[in-house]
Amino acid sequence: MNKKHKIDEKQHNVNLAMILSFIPGIGQYYNQRLIKGTIFFGLFVSFIFTFTRFLDYGYWGLVTLGTLTGIDDSRTLLIQGILAIFLTVVALGFYIVNIFDARRDANKIKNGETIPSIRKAIYDWFDNAFPYLLITPAFLLLSFVVLLPLIFMIFLAFTNYTRYNAPPGNLLEWIGFQNFIDIFNVPIWRDTFFSVLSWTVTWTFGATTLQIALALFLALIVNDSRVKFKRTIRTIFILPWAVPAFVSILIFAALFDDNFGAINRDIVIPLLGTGLPWMTDPFWTKTAIIMIQTWLGFPFVFALFTGVLQSIPNDWYEAADVDGGTAFQKFRKITLPHILFVTSPLLIMQYAANFNNFNIIYLFNEGGPGVRGQNAGGTDILISWVYKLTFENNMYSIAAVISVILGLTIATFAFFQFRRSRTFKEEGEI
Amino acid sequence: MLMINGGNKMKKMTRIISMIFLAILLLLVACGPDRSERNNSTTNNSDENPEKPKELIIGLAHEPHQVEVLENIFDSFTEETGIKVKTIKDMETEKLSLDAPAGNGPDLFFSFHDRTGDLLSQGLVAPIELTEDIKADYVEESINAMTYGQQLYAIPQVIEASGLIYNKELINDDEVPTTLVELEEIGRERTDKENDEFGFLLEVRNAYFAYPFMTSEGGYIFNQSEDGDYDVNDIGLANEETVSSLKRYQGWMEEGFLPREIGDGTVNGLFEEGKVDLIVHLPRQLLRFHDVMGEENVGVAPLPKTDDGKPLQNFMGVKGWYISAYSENKKWATELALYLTNPETSKKYFEEAREIPANTEMYESDLVQKDELLGGFAEQLKYAVPMPNVPEMTTTWDPMKNALQYISEGDDPKEVMEEAIDIITEQIQLQK
Numbered sequence: 041m042n043k044k045h046k047i048d049e050k051q052h053n054v055n056l057a058m059i060l061s062f063i064p065g066i067g068q069y070y071n072q073r074l075i076k077g078t079i080f081f082g083l084f085v086s087f088i089f090t091f092t093r094f095l096d097y098g099y100w101g102l103v104t105l106g107t108l109t110g111i112d113d114s115r116t117l118l119i120q121g122i123l124a125i126f127l128t129v130v131a132l133g134f135y136i137v138n139i140f141d142a143r144r145d146a147n148k149i150k151n152g153e154t155i156p157s158i159r160k161a162i163y164d165w166f167d168n169a170f171p172y173l174l175i176t177p178a179f180l181l182l183s184f185v186v187l188l189p190l191i192f193m194i195f196l197a198f199t200n201y202t203r204y205n206a207p208p209g210n211l212l213e214w215i216g217f218q219n220f221i222d223i224f225n226v227p228i229w230r231d232t233f234f235s236v237l238s239w240t241v242t243w244t245f246g247a248t249t250l251q252i253a254l255a256l257f258l259a260l261i262v263n264d265s266r267v268k269f270k271r272t273i274r275t276i277f278i279l280p281w282a283v284p285a286f287v288s289i290l291i292f293a294a295l296f297d298d299n300f301g302a303i304n305r306d307i308v309i310p311l312l313g314t315g316l317p318w319m320t321d322p323f324w325t326k327t328a329i330i331m332i333q334t335w336l337g338f339p340f341v342f343a344l345f346t347g348v349l350q351s352i353p354n355d356w357y358e359a360a361d362v363d364g365g366t367a368f369q370k371f372r373k374i375t376l377p378h379i380l381f382v383t384s385p386l387l388i389m390q391y392a393a394n395f396n397n398f399n400i401i402y403l404f405n406e407g408g409p410g411v412r413g414q415n416a417g418g419t420d421i422l423i424s425w426v427y428k429l430t431f432e433n434n435m436y437s438i439a440a441v442i443s444v445i446l447g448l449t450i451a452t453f454a455f456f457q458f459r460r461s462r463t464f465k466e467e468g469e470i
Numbered sequence: 471m472l473m474i475n476g477g478n479k480m481k482k483m484t485r486i487i488s489m490i491f492l493a494i495l496l497l498l499v500a501c502g503p504d505r506s507e508r509n510n511s512t513t514n515n516s517d518e519n520p521e522k523p524k525e526l527i528i529g530l531a532h533e534p535h536q537v538e539v540l541e542n543i544f545d546s547f548t549e550e551t552g553i554k555v556k557t558i559k560d561m562e563t564e565k566l567s568l569d570a571p572a573g574n575g576p577d578l579f580f581s582f583h584d585r586t587g588d589l590l591s592q593g594l595v596a597p598i599e600l601t602e603d604i605k606a607d608y609v610e611e612s613i614n615a616m617t618y619g620q621q622l623y624a625i626p627q628v629i630e631a632s633g634l635i636y637n638k639e640l641i642n643d644d645e646v647p648t649t650l651v652e653l654e655e656i657g658r659e660r661t662d663k664e665n666d667e668f669g670f671l672l673e674v675r676n677a678y679f680a681y682p683f684m685t686s687e688g689g690y691i692f693n694q695s696e697d698g699d700y701d702v703n704d705i706g707l708a709n710e711e712t713v714s715s716l717k718r719y720q721g722w723m724e725e726g727f728l729p730r731e732i733g734d735g736t737v738n739g740l741f742e743e744g745k746v747d748l749i750v751h752l753p754r755q756l757l758r759f760h761d762v763m764g765e766e767n768v769g770v771a772p773l774p775k776t777d778d779g780k781p782l783q784n785f786m787g788v789k790g791w792y793i794s795a796y797s798e799n800k801k802w803a804t805e806l807a808l809y810l811t812n813p814e815t816s817k818k819y820f821e822e823a824r825e826i827p828a829n830t831e832m833y834e835s836d837l838v839q840k841d842e843l844l845g846g847f848a849e850q851l852k853y854a855v856p857m858p859n860v861p862e863m864t865t866t867w868d869p870m871k872n873a874l875q876y877i878s879e880g881d882d883p884k885e886v887m888e889e890a891i892d893i894i895t896e897q898i899q900l901q902k
C-alpha cells in the first residue's frame with residue numbers, strides 16, 4: 041500500500057496505461073496493480089500457448105474448407121472454424137475489458153481516488169457480476185446448442201454441399217451467394233419457391249387467425265355470467281391440447297381418408313351423396329388441414345384468453361353500463377384492447393409457430409397431393425419442402441438457403457411485432 | 471497528451487485495438503497446419519497380409535431379434551479366428567459419415583444396395599476385390615446390385631422382394647392367380663366395395679408395389695447397359711410398353727375392383743380383417759400377419775405372370791456388408807463379411823432371423839425354396855430385378871407416386887409419365 045504514495049498522481053498518464061495494456065497486464069503494472077496485472081498477463085500468455093494452434097487450424101479450415109480430398113472433412117473444419125470464432129469473440133471481449141480496466145484505474149489514480157485492495161476489488165466484482173455468473177452456464181449451453189448449429193446452417197448456405205459433392209468423400213467450397221441467386225433465377229426453383237411461399241403465407245394467416253378467432257369467441261361465451269358449469273366446459277375445450285398433436289394428426293389422417301375414412305362415410309356421403317376428395321385434391325386437403333389446425337391450436341389461445349378475461353375488473357363494465365355502453369361497445373373498448381395488450385406477443389408466436397408447423401403438414405398427407413407440373417406437393421409449406429430437399433434429395437445447400445430465408449422472415453416479423461407490442465418493453469419505456 | 475472523455479476518441483481506440491487483434495489473427499491464419507505429417511499416416515493399407523487385428527467394429531441396422539442371431543454368429547467367429555467383434559447398433563448413414571472420418575466408425579457396416587451410389591459419392595465405402603469363384607457363391611443379381619461402375623462394393627447377405635400374400639381362409643392354394651387375367655377375374659368376382667371386400671389390393675400409388683404392374687409389358691426406370699451401368703438420362707417410364715401396362719392398371723381402377731387411392735395401413739388392416747383375398751407386400755409384413763391371423767391362414771405365392779407367361783418384374787432389395795473406406799483392417803473385415811454370408815451362417819440366419827439369404831447354395835436349397843413361409847417370396851426373387859443403385863433413384867419416387875395419382879384420377883398415362891420424366895430429369899440436373 042505504501043508504494044502507491046510514490047506515484048505522482050498528476051503525472052500518471054491514462055493513455056499510456058491503455059497503450060501499455062495492449063499487452064494485457066502491462067498497463068495494470070503501470071497502474072501499480074501487480075496482482076491483477078500478473079493474472080491478466082498470465083491469462084494472456086496461457087491463451088496464446090493453449091489456443092494458437094486451435095485458432096490457426098480453425099481459421100485455416102474455415103477459409104479453405106480443407107485441401108486434401110478424403111482426408112479433410114469440410115464439415116468438421118467448418119465446426120472447428122465456428123468454435124474458433126466463438127473463442128475469438130470471447131478473447132476479444134476479455135482483451136477490450138483489459139484495456140478499459142487499465143484506463144479506469146489510471147483515471148482513478150489521476151483523480152487521486154484510493155484504489156481498493158485486491159480483496160475488496162474481488163468482493164466488489166463478485167457483487168456486481170453475480171447475476172452474470174448465474175446466467176453464464178445457460179448462456180454457454182445456449183451458444184452450443186442453438187448458436188452453433190444455426191451458424192453452421194448459415195455457412196452451409198454458402199457452400200456447394202449437394203448429393204454429388206458430399207463430404208467426407210469430397211471437399212466443400214465457398215461459392216458465395218450462388219445458391220441464393222439460383223433460387224431466384226433457375227425457373228423450376230423460382231416457380232416452386234413462390235408457389236410454396238404463397239401457400240405458406242395463406243396457411244399461416246388462415247389457420248392461425250381462425251384458431252384465435254374461435255378461441256376468442258368461445259372464451260367470451262364461456263366467460264359470460266349466465267353460463268353454468270364453466271369449469272367443465274373449459275376442461276372439455278382444453279382437451280385437444282392434452283393429446284399429443286402428432287397422435288391427433290395421424291388419427292385425423294385416417295378419418296379423412298377418401299374411401300375408408302369416417303368423415304366421408306358417415307358424414308359427407310349421407311349428407312351430400314358423394315364423398316369429398318380430402319386426400320387427393322389440393323383444395324380439400326388444404327381445407328382439411330386448416331380445420332384440423334384450428335381444432336388443435338385453439339385450446340392454448342382459449343386458455344390464455346380465459347385467464348385474461350377473468351382479470352378485467354368488473355367495475356369497468358359497470359362504469360360502461362352507467363354511461364349507457366352497448367355490449368358491443370364494451371367488447372370493442374374494454375375487452376378487446378385489454379386482451380390484446382396482454383397476449384399479443386403470444387399470439388404473434390402462434391403465427392410464427394404455424395409458419396413452421398412441420399408436423400401437421402407432413403403427418404397428414406406428406407405435403408401431398410401432387411400437383412401436375414410442380415416440384416413440391418400441393419400442401420407443402422416451406423419447412424416441409426426443406427425437409428424433402430434435405431432428406432429425399434440431399435440438396436443440403438439449397439435447403440440451408442431456404443432455411444436462412446425462413447429464419448430471416450420469422451425474425452424480422454417477430455422483431456417488429458415485439459417492438460410494437462408494449463408487453464415486452466422494459467420498465468419505463470412505455 | 472490531454473485526456474478527453476469524448477466518445478469519438480474512444481471509438482477510434484476500439485477500432486485500433488480490434489485491428490491489431492485481427493492482424494495477429496491473420497498472421498496465424500496464414501500459417502495453416504503442417505500437412506506433410508498427416509499425409510504419411512494414411513498410407514498403411516497396402517500390405518498384402520496385414521496383421522490380425524484384436525477387434526473388428528461392425529455397424530448394424532437390424533431389428534432386435536436379428537441382432538441377437540448375429541451376436542451368436544459373431545461369437546463363433548471370435549472362437550474361430552480370435553478376433554473380437556464389437557457392434558454399433560443402429561448405424562445410420564448420417565452417423566457413419568461423421569464417425570468414420572473421425573476414426574470412430576466401423577470396419578464393416580450393413581446397408582441397403584440402393585444406398586451404394588450415395589455411400590460411394592460420400593467416399594464412405596471401399597471397393598471389395600473378390601475372385602469370380604467367390605462371387606459365384608452369391609445369387610448373380612445380388613452381386614450385380616452391389617456393383618457400381620463395374621466394381622463390387624458389398625457382400626450381399628439377404629435379398630427380398632414383394633410377393634402375393636393370400637388369405638387361405640378366403641382362397642384355396644390352387645385358386646391363387648398365376649396370370650394377370652386370372653388376377654383380374656379374382657378382382658372382378660370377389661370385390662364388393664359396399665362391404666369393403668376386395669379380391670386383390672395393393673398400395674396403388676406406391677411405385678414400389680405398383681412397379682411390376684407398371685412394367686408388366688416392359689419398361690424400366692433407368693436403362694442398364696450391358697456392363698451393368700445405369701444411364702440416368704434414359705428413363706423408360708413413358709415408352710410404349712409402360713404406357714400400355716399403365717393403361718391396363720388404370721383400367722382396374724376405372725372398372726372399380728381396385729380403389730383409386732388406398733394407403734398401406736388400410737391395405738394391411740383390411741387384409742387382417744379377412745376382407746381381402748390377395749395383397750402385394752413384403753416378407754416383413756407377412757411375419758406381422760402371422761402374429762395377427764395365425765400362420766396356417768396366410769400363404770405366399772409369386773406374382774402372377776403376364777398373359778404370354780412372362781414373369782412380372784418387381785424390385786429386388788439387397789442388404790449386405792460394406793467395408794468402410796476408413797477401416798484399417800479391410801482384409802479382415804472382408805473375411806468377417808464372407809464368414810457372415812457363408813452357407814452355414816446363412817442357414818442359421820435364415821432359420822432364426824427369417825430372411826432369404828443371398829448365398830446361392832442356401833438360396834437354391836429346398837430349405838429356402840420350399841419354406842412354408844418364405845418359399846413364395848424366394849420363387850418370385852428369381853424374376854426380380856435389383857432396384858437401381860444410383861443415387862438418382864431417390865429422386866424418382868415422388869414423381870412416380872404423383873404420376874400414379876394422376877393416372878388413378880383418370881389422366882392420360884403417356885402425358886403424365888412424360889411429365890414425370892421431365893420432373894425427374896430436371897431434379898437430377900438441379901442436384902448436380
